[in-house]
Amino acid sequence: xxxxxxxxxxxxxxxxxxxxxxxxxxxxxxxxxxxxxxxxxxxxxxxxxxxxxxxxxxxxxxxxxxxxxxxxxxxxxxxxxxxxxxxxxxxxxxxxxxxxxxxxxxxxxxxxxxxxxxxxxxxxxxxxxxxxxxxxxxxxxxxxxxxxxxxxxxxxxxxxxxxxxxxxxxxxxxxxxxxxxxxxxxxxxxxxxxxxxxxxxxxxxxxxxxxxxxxxxxxxxxxxxxxxxxxxxxxxxxxxxxxxxxxxxxxxxxxxxxxxxxxxxxxxxxxxxxxxxxxxxxxxxxxxxxxxxxxxxxxxxxxxxxxxxxxxxxxxxxxxxxxxxxxxxxxxxxxxxxxxxxxxxxxxxxxxxxxxxxxxxxxxxxxxxxxxxxxxxxxxxxxxxxxxxxxxxxxxxxxxxxxxxxxxxxxxxxxxxxxxxxxxxxxxxxxxxxxxxxxxxxxxxxxxxxxxxxxxxxxxxxxxxxxxxxxxxxxxxxxxxxxxxxxxxxxxxxxxxxxxxxxxxxxxxxxxxxxxxxxxxxxxxxxxxxxxxxxxxxxxxxxxxxxxxxxxxxxxxxxxxxxxxxxxxxxxxxxxxxxxxxxxxxxxxxxxxxxxxxxxxxxxxxxxxxxxxxxxxxxxxxxxxxxxxxxxxxxxxxxxxxxxxxxxxxxxxxxxxxxxxxxxxxxxxxxxxxxxxxxxxxxxxxxxxxxxxxxxxxxxxxxxxxxxxxxxxxxxxxxxxxxxxxxxxxxxxxxxxxxxxxxxxxxxxxxxxxxxxxxxxxxxxxxxxxxxxxxxxxxxxxxxxxxxxxxxxxxxxxxxxxxxxxxxxxxxxxxxxxxxxxxxxxxxxxxxxxxxxxxxxxxxxxxxxxxxxxxxxxxxxxxxxxxxxxxxx
RNA sequence: GGGCGCAUAGCUCAGCGGUAGAGCGCUCGCCUUACAAGCGAGAGGUCGCAGGUUCGACACCUGCUGCGCCCACCA
Numbered sequence: 001x002x003x004x005x006x007x008x009x010x011x012x013x014x015x016x017x018x019x020x021x022x023x024x025x026x027x028x029x030x031x032x033x034x035x036x037x038x039x040x041x042x043x044x045x046x047x048x049x050x051x052x053x054x055x056x057x058x059x060x061x062x063x064x065x066x067x068x069x070x071x072x073x074x075x076x077x078x079x080x081x082x083x084x085x086x087x088x089x090x091x092x093x094x095x096x097x098x099x100x101x102x103x104x105x106x107x108x109x110x111x112x113x114x115x116x117x118x119x120x121x122x123x124x125x126x127x128x129x130x131x132x133x134x135x136x137x138x139x140x141x142x143x144x145x146x147x148x149x150x151x152x153x154x155x156x157x158x159x160x161x162x163x164x165x166x167x168x169x170x171x172x173x174x175x176x177x178x179x180x181x182x183x184x185x186x187x188x189x190x191x192x193x194x195x196x197x198x199x200x201x202x203x204x205x206x207x208x209x210x211x212x213x214x215x216x217x218x219x220x221x222x223x224x225x226x227x228x229x230x231x232x233x234x235x236x237x238x239x240x241x242x243x244x245x246x247x248x249x250x251x252x253x254x255x256x257x258x259x260x261x262x263x264x265x266x267x268x269x270x271x272x273x274x275x276x277x278x279x280x281x282x283x284x285x286x287x288x289x290x291x292x293x294x295x296x297x298x299x300x301x302x303x304x305x306x307x308x309x310x311x312x313x314x315x316x317x318x319x320x321x322x323x324x325x326x327x328x329x330x331x332x333x334x335x336x337x338x339x340x341x342x343x344x345x346x347x348x349x350x351x352x353x354x355x356x357x358x359x360x361x362x363x364x365x366x367x368x369x370x371x372x373x374x375x376x377x378x379x380x381x382x383x384x385x386x387x388x389x390x391x392x393x394x395x396x397x398x399x400x401x402x403x404x405x406x407x408x409x410x411x412x413x414x415x416x417x418x419x420x421x422x423x424x425x426x427x428x429x430x431x432x433x434x435x436x437x438x439x440x441x442x443x444x445x446x447x448x449x450x451x452x453x454x455x456x457x458x459x460x461x462x463x464x465x466x467x468x469x470x471x472x473x474x475x476x477x478x479x480x481x482x483x484x485x486x487x488x489x490x491x492x493x494x495x496x497x498x499x500x501x502x503x504x505x506x507x508x509x510x511x512x513x514x515x516x517x518x519x520x521x522x523x524x525x526x527x528x529x530x531x532x533x534x535x536x537x538x539x540x541x542x543x544x545x546x547x548x549x550x551x552x553x554x555x556x557x558x559x560x561x562x563x564x565x566x567x568x569x570x571x572x573x574x575x576x577x578x579x580x581x582x583x584x585x586x587x588x589x590x591x592x593x594x595x596x597x598x599x600x601x602x603x604x605x606x607x608x609x610x611x612x613x614x615x616x617x618x619x620x621x622x623x624x625x626x627x628x629x630x631x632x633x634x635x636x637x638x639x640x641x642x643x644x645x646x647x648x649x650x651x652x653x654x655x656x657x658x659x660x661x662x663x664x665x666x667x668x669x670x671x672x673x674x675x676x677x678x679x680x681x682x683x684x685x686x687x688x689x690x691x692x693x694x695x696x697x698x699x700x701x702x703x704x705x706x707x708x709x710x711x712x713x714x715x716x717x718x719x720x721x722x723x724x725x726x727x728x729x730x731x732x733x734x735x736x737x738x739x740x741x742x743x744x745x746x747x748x749x750x751x752x753x754x755x756x757x758x759x760x761x762x763x764x765x766x767x768x769x770x771x772x773x774x775x776x777x778x779x780x781x782x783x784x785x786x787x788x789x790x791x792x793x794x795x796x797x798x799x800x801x802x803x804x805x806x807x808x809x810x811x812x813x814x815x816x817x818x819x820x821x822x823x824x825x826x827x828x829x830x831x832x833x834x835x836x837x838x839x840x841x842x843x844x845x846x847x848x849x850x851x852x853x854x855x856x857x858x859x860x861x862x863x864x865x866x867x868x869x870x871x872x873x
Numbered sequence: 874g875g876g877c878g879c880a881u882a883g884c885u886c887a888g889c890g891g892u893a894g895a896g897c898g899c900u901c902g903c904c905u906u907a908c909a910a911g912c913g914a915g916a917g918g919u920c921g922c923a924g925g926u927u928c929g930a931c932a933c934c935u936g937c938u939g940c941g942c943c944c945a946c947c948a
Contacts, residue, residue, distance in 0.1 A: 011910090215947080222948090244948060257948085289946070299948035308946040382947045432877050436944050440875095548943085616886085620878095622941085626885065628897060631910090639908070646907030692887070696895075706907080714906085800914090807902060807914040814905045844905095 012606040012637055015744040020155050028767045029160040032078045033537060041077035042541040043069055044522050044571055045161065046554070047084030047169055050146045051091035054153050056625055057547075059598045061577035063614035065545040066159045067687040068575065070740035072542075073160065074773035080538045082165035082525045083154065087143035088174075089514030090204065090388060093453045096139050103127040104135035104452045106509075132452050132487070139453045143168070153598055158607050158743045160769065167524050169517050170455070174524050175483035178517040179458040181561060182447075183476060185403055190564050191447070193401045193471055197303070197310045198446055200396040201386040202328030206450040207400050208386045208393065209513060210407070210443060211553045218383045218392070220245040221376035222295065225366060227256065227273040230281060240265075240273050240284070241373060243295030245381065247366060248359040249302035250275050251335065251347060253282055254318040258298040260286035265298055276371030277362075278343040285316055304395035306384075307442070324394050330358050355394070399471060401448040401457060401510065405560050407441035419559050419569055426575045426685040427620040430548055437552040445557065447516040454511035458484050460491040467502040475505060519557035522570040541571040548576040548620060575685050578622040596625060608742040609633035615741045618688045636695060637745045640738060643702055644749035647731045650713050650724055657721030661712075662834035663795055664726035665787025667705045668779065670697070671733055673789070675776035678737050687740070694737040701730065704796035711841035719837075732762050733774045743769060794831040795839060798822055798861055802843035805863035818866050819847040824859040826852050 023029060043065060048058055073079045097103055101120025110131040116138065121127055130138075147168070154161065167174060185191035198207045222243045229238045240256060253275050258265035268284040275282060289311065290299055301312045303320045312318065323331045332352040334344050346365050350358045366372035383392045406413030417438050425431040448457060458477050461469035475491040477484050486507030490496050498504030520528075522541050527534040540562070546554055555574060562570035602610055605627070612633025617623040659665055674697045681689035706727075713723040732753075739746040746768050753763035764771050798820075806815050820843065822832050829852045832839065840848050853859060 215945090220947095242948070246948085291948080295948045297948090301948085305948080306946070308948070311946055384947085427878095429877060433943055436876060440944055442946075551943085618886090621886095624885075626897095629885075632896065635910070638910070642908040642911090644907080649907070689887090692895085696887095699895095702907090703912085707905095707912095710907090803913055804915090810902055812903050812905065813913055814903085 011641075012608065012634065012745065015748055016156055016158070016602075016607050019744055019747050020158070023160075023767070023769075024155075024163075026767065028769055029073075029079070029081065029162050031080050031162045031165060033080075033534060035078040035537065037537050039076070039078055040080055040537055040542075041069070041072040042080035042526070042538040042543070042571075043082075044525060044541045044544045044558075045081065045083055046546050047086040047167075047518065047521060048150060049089075049091050050085045050087040050143045050150065050168075051095040052146075054150055054598055055580075056596045056598055056601065057580040059153075059157055059601070059610060060580050060614045060617070060623070061545065061547060062154070062159055063157065063611045064575065064577050064617075064619065064687060065543070066157075066161075066611075067615050067691075067740040068543065068545075068682070068685060070160055070743065070769060071682045071687070071690075071773065073769065074736065074739065074771060076772060079160070079162075080165070080526075080541075081161045082167060083151075083159070083161045083163065084166065084521060084525065085143065085147045085150070085168040086514065086518055087139070087147070087168050088170035088454050088517055090206075090449075090451060092139050092143060092170075093135075093451060096135070096142050096453070097124075097127060099142055100138050101127050102130050102135065102138065104132055105129035106132045106452070108134075110134060136453055140170070143170070153602075156599070156602050156607055158611065160743070165525070169514070169521075169524070170453070172483055173530060174517060174520075175455045176530075177520050177524050177528055178455040178512060179477075179482045179484070180479055180529065181520055181523065181565065182403075182512065182516065183458060183479065183482075185561075185564060186474075186476070188564065191401060191403045193399060193448075193474075195397065195399045195471075197313070197395045197397045198400055199307075199384065199386075199393045200326060200398070201389045201391070201393055202326065203389050203391050204386065204451070205326060207396075207398060207446055207448065208389075209446040209515070210441065211445070211515070211556070212387050213384050213393070214387045215382040216385050217380050219378060220381050220383075221378045223247045223363065223366070223376045224296070224373040225250065225276055225300070226371045226373060227275060227282075227300075230272050230274055240268065240298060241296050242298050242300045244300050244305075245379070246302065246305045246359070247372075248330070248350070248355060248362045249305050249323075250300070250362065250366075251278055251280075251330075251338070251350070252302040252304070252321045252323050253280070253300050254303055254313065254321055255282050255301040255316065256284045256298050257287045257290045257301050257312055257316070258284070259290040259292050260288060262290070262292045262297055264292075277346050277365050277369050278338055279340055280337060280343070287312060287316060304397075306395070310395060320397070322397055324355065324396065326396055326398075328391070328394055329354050400446050401512075402444040403447050403516070403560070405441060405445040405556075406438060407443040407445070413438055413441065416556075416559060416563060419563055422569055423559075423571075424573045426573060427618075430551065430574075430576045430620060433548065433551045434556065437556060445560070447513045448510040449513050450509070451511055454514060455483070455517050456485045456487065457508045457510050457512055458482065458486060459508040460486050460494075460505045461508070463500070463502055463504050463506055465502050467500075469506055474508070515553050515557050518554060519561045522558065522562065523565075539570075540566070540568055542573060544571045544574045546574065546576065548578065551576070573685065576620045578617060578620050581622055581624045601627075601630070605630040605634050606637065606744070608637040608744050611741055611743075612636060612691070615687055615691050619685060633742075636698075637742050639702065640698070640735070640742065640745050641749060643698075643706065644731055644735070644752060646706070646710075647727050648749075648752045650727070651716065651720075653724035653728055654721055657725040659722050659726045659729070661719050661722040661726075661838075662787065662791045662831070663705070663708060663838055664722045666789050666791035666793075667701070667787075668726055668729060669787040669789040670792060671730055672776040672779045675733065675737070675774045675779060679773070679776070682740075690737070691741050694734065694741075698734055698738075700796070701734070704799065705730075705792060708795055708799060708835065708838040708842045712838055728757075728762060729779070732757075733779070735768060736771055736774050739768050739771075788831070791831045791834055794828050795835040798832060798839055799842055801861035802839075802845065802863055805861075805865065809865055811865060814844055816866065817843060817845045817863050819849070819864045820845045821849050821851060821862040823851040823853055823857070823862070828859070829853075 069079050069081045100116035108129050108131045110133045114134045224243050227240045269286045272281045272283050301309050303322050304310050330350050334347050338344050349361050406416050420434045459474040494505050500506050526538040558570050609630045613629040677693045678690040709723040735746045750768035757763050829850045832850050
């Protein structure tokens with residue numbers, strides 16, 4: 001065994017910088033693409049959104065993935081572990097706007113060499129309007145610097161990614177993949193465009209998808225409104241009272257709907273009533289989705305107040321009377337269906353107003369007309385919001401692009417649920433969220449966004465003689481020409497002069513939703529079409545790590561795209577990480593202001609310590625941010641260095657030294673079991689259990705085994721070789737078991753060995769992270785372990801009794817015991833006999849005797865300490 | 874309304890048919906030739922509640938309670 005190097009250190013100082021540089025230089029984590037698919041382990045790393053800074057939650061979940069990647073690498077797999085940057089989409093746009101004080105206005109001309117203001121304007125409305133091209137240039141500039149910062153954090157944390165594989169979702173290659181996949185969806189009829197009501201965010205001026213919605217409780221009020229009967233269907237027809245939270249939408253009312261079995265409204269079905277204030281005649285209809293318990297049991301259907309309205313509008317084939325536009329204001333022009341002078345006058349008071357203002361005005365109108373019964377009754381109700389927005393969504397009819405996802409097809413839905421069942425979920429119960437989501441889909445996936453920074457939808461439309469686009473037959477680019485921007489590229493067979501001219505063409509203005517591109521990360525990372533050889537070796541991938549909050553978005557959409565393109569899953573395993581909660585158990589989020597900056601944490605505790613904290617959390621479990629766990633991790637890391645310093649400081653073992661002593665063999669037998677446990681846990685993606693088992697063994701190893709054999713290993717006796725050989729094996733194995741969690745200290749200690757013992761038991765040259773994962777069966781076979789593991793437990797028990805006696809007497813642990821008598825059953829006495837010398841030296845016992853119990857009796861350890869001399873009070 | 878998860882020591886969490894575990898915190902000790910940023914010892918729990926299965930239940934089953942999350946067309 002080598003003597004300790006002069007550089008051997010027992011602190012964590014500077015390990016990250018030193019080894020980080022070395023790993024980069026040696027290409028320790030470089031992917032070797034010469035392997036076949038079966039020898040490769042490929043990871044579909046989540047590309048973090050590059051719009052600000054990483055936070056503790058990132059550090060947490062990416063560590064989980066890294067432990068698995070490191071385990072697989074040590075198991076001999078060629079690990080394909082890329083990093084991606086999600087620098088495409090709304091978060092980036094927002095950050096660029098605020099960072100530079102600009103906003104994108106497609107009507108503004110491009111400005112060569114645009115320089116942003118030194119300091120952004122204080123108010124959003126004062127931001128400088130710039131062209132789309134200028135805006136995108138700023139997006140690219142900012143994401144580039146953000147990505148450098150992110151990479152530094154990941155390197156410091158010790159992620160074993162191959163940085164040569166890095167991709168970004170807005171790169172030309174990603175755009176090509178995204179557009180190609182979309183065009184193939186289109187060609188197969190999986191993508192289509194449609195003019196239809198969709199959820200619209202009036203702040204961001206874009207349509208949003210079902211997966212991006214969230215409910216928020218908002219105050220509202222029921223307004224009881226009277227609809228006047230029109231008569232003409234018999235004298236029983238009278239007034240109808242409806243309750244609504246959206247009185248401003250009375251002008252958009254197209255029907256009243258009640259349940260077919262609701263006795264209160266039976267006589268009204270088939271008749272019509274007049275809307276208050278406007279006097280528009282609307283039918284009273286029956287539909288089974290109306291709920292007698294809600295409001296007055298009869299609903300005002302408007303185009304469109306909520307998704308229920310859309311459903312009734314579609315199923316009952318109602319008129320369309322929309323007045324709310326994309327800006328969230330009521331149309332300035334008087335709607336055509338208001339034919340009477342009083343109705344037009346009333347609308348004039350609403351025209352052009354925001355929804356909020358229009359509601360106040362409308363309530364006044366209703367009050368004046370006497371159609372508002374009583375006062376509005378305040379309630380709290382759930383309202384749909386875009387998850388990134390802060391104003392309620394409206395429903396606006398627009399032309400949008402969709403990808404079929406089963407929302408309108410039970411057959412497709414069943415196929416996608418079946419895909420979910422094929423997938424190995426870690427933890428398993430997370431599969432319910434997937435099934436829940438797919439079963440609850442109520443429409444196809446809306447992928448077009450009316451934004452600027454993203455992947456353009458690669459289509460043009462022919463314009464007829466009047467300049468109207470032919471949306472049914474888009475002009476499709478050749479795949480070889482991708483990526484294209486229909487706003488600047490000209491379709492084949494046209495000239496630039498024909499853009500937006502009658503008889504010419506127009507480019508699709510929309511971009512794709514960010515999920516439409518990130519749903520293709522396996523294709524992007526694995527080089528779909530661009531590098532068929534790489535693709536064949538890495539796809540379908542092995543692992544998708546991600547947060548459980550994006551099952552409905554990222555996970556599901558990736559499954560959809562792969563299902564279409566390959567008829568298979570994109571990966572076999574998905575590992576879900578939980579969230580980091582602050583100490584109050586709230587989700588840590590930038591908006592809450594409770595975010596801890598990862599770099600500070602890494603500097604304060606060290607990367608290994610932070611990784612220890614992260615890896616202690618069971619897969620999928622939300623975990624409180626807890627610096628005390630990092631302190632424990634730091635302690636563990638220091639302890640590993642110190643234990644190794646001790647082991648390497650011993651005189652070298654002879655090359656042929658055999659493990660002969662019972663206690664040494666017992667320790668190795670336990671070690672073999674530990675290897676089995678840790679390996680099984682890792683194979684099941686339970687890194688936390690592997691860490692816990694290893695850590696538990698390690699502390700016992702230090703406290704008991706090391707103490708027991710220390711003296712024997714130091715001295716040059718006939719049985720010293722056994723202890724030294726066993727220690728060497730144990731240190732080598734433990735370092736490797738810890739390596740996925742504590743890459744820095746294990747690498748440091750591994751470097752002290754300086755020799756190459758061969759792959760099985762000892763140390764191998766080069767990085768520990770390229771060493772082979774230990775194998776319990778091999779350890780047993782090579783070390784010929786017929787050892788009885790209980791010998792170590794029994795010896796540790798007796799040692800504990802000796803320590804307790806000294807502790808009770810307030811003596812030092814090293815204080816001499818004049819005599820110790822172990823009284824116990826036969827087998828245990830035999831074990832004690834086998835380790836007598838070690839027990840005597842570890843306990844500093846002058847005379848150790850054993851007494852075998854017969855006929856029951858109590859097992860005890862009797863410890864005699866010398867009389868104390870004068871003890872000062 | 875539907876689904877999922879959780880409930881074990883003061884705190885954070887393991888365990889899971891066979892006499893309740895770890896770390897932190899707390900108490901009392903100890904300079905011990907790897908480690909005082911360390912080491913040793915100790916106190917502390919009717920394992921949410923109620924039934925059931927079993928020779929035996931913290932663990933398995935049923936119901937309940939509380940907390941959290943996911944989903945839902947929320948007039």
